[in-house]
Amino acid sequence: MKYSDENLHLLICEAQERNEVLIDFPREFQSSEEMQVFYSRYGYITLKRHIPSEYIEYVVNDLKTIFEPYASDKQNPVDSAIINLDKKDKKHLYELHMAALKLTSLKRLTFFLGETVKSISGGNAPVLEIVTSFLLNMPKDDRLVYDFHQESSYMKGFGDIFNVHYPLFRTSTIENGTMSILPGTHKLGNLEYEKSRKSNDSYTDLLPKNISEIIGSYPELHCYLEVGDVIFFHKYLTHKSNYNSSTLARLIGIQRLTQSITGGDWVRRRPEEL
Secondary structure, eight states: OOOSSHHHHHHHHHSEEETTEEEEOOBOOSSHHHHHHHHHHHSEEEETTOSOHHHHHHHHHHHHHHHGGGOSOTTSHHHHHHHHHHHHOHHHHHHHHHHHTTOHHHHHHHHHHHHHHHHHHOOOSOOEEEEEEEEEEOTTOOTTOOOSBOGGGTSOSOSOOEEEEEESSSOBOTTTTOOEEOTTGGGGOSOOEEEEESSTTSOEEEEETTHHHHHHHSOOEEEOBOBTBEEEEOTTOOEEOOOOOSSSOEEEEEEEEEOOOSSOOOOOOOGGGO
């Protein structure tokens, strides 16, 4: 499909097409100015081999220590533990997940990625942490898969939100449900949405009301991310996660960072409160 926006057309030309799906790969930039232009133009930026390997290893080792007692596969202890607990004791899985969010190894990443936010924004205002977390994208389970949405629908009032995703254990691919984005949609601003939920133990979707029109006007790119790669994206960028058809979980580290000192709503709401 040919888009009237030449920048979008260029982005598509740089992507790799496989089975009629467009795959976007991380990039290397020569300066902060290049990063700022790309982010402003497309609403996201992916950085190749950006996170030092030891920072990832600290988190991975901590997660292994937490989950190994529940593992049945020594080669993939965290994956097998999560899968086992999801079948036998969801409450305990939730408790372990909540505890793991407090890991100091994750905080090390928060500071490191906060410095990158300054390079992308071009401003030296302090960077604040809204949320630090990680997603458990379970294999062959659509409960924990987000449909298209904007982060601004979940976290309200912030002048900016730099959303950060990075794989922890293995490459994010189409097969294991990597995130897909609609580049350029951040320029549409904050969109009205409709709320839905697949089940009582699933994520809550806040789907833009005119999503069909948006999908027809913007290309969908699936983000290929190896361990060490990272994507930063705008609070208005329309994006989603996808179904994990592999046999292992897709664990993704997440940061929501802002330089918006005032005006943000820091309340973490339950699904029924969104």
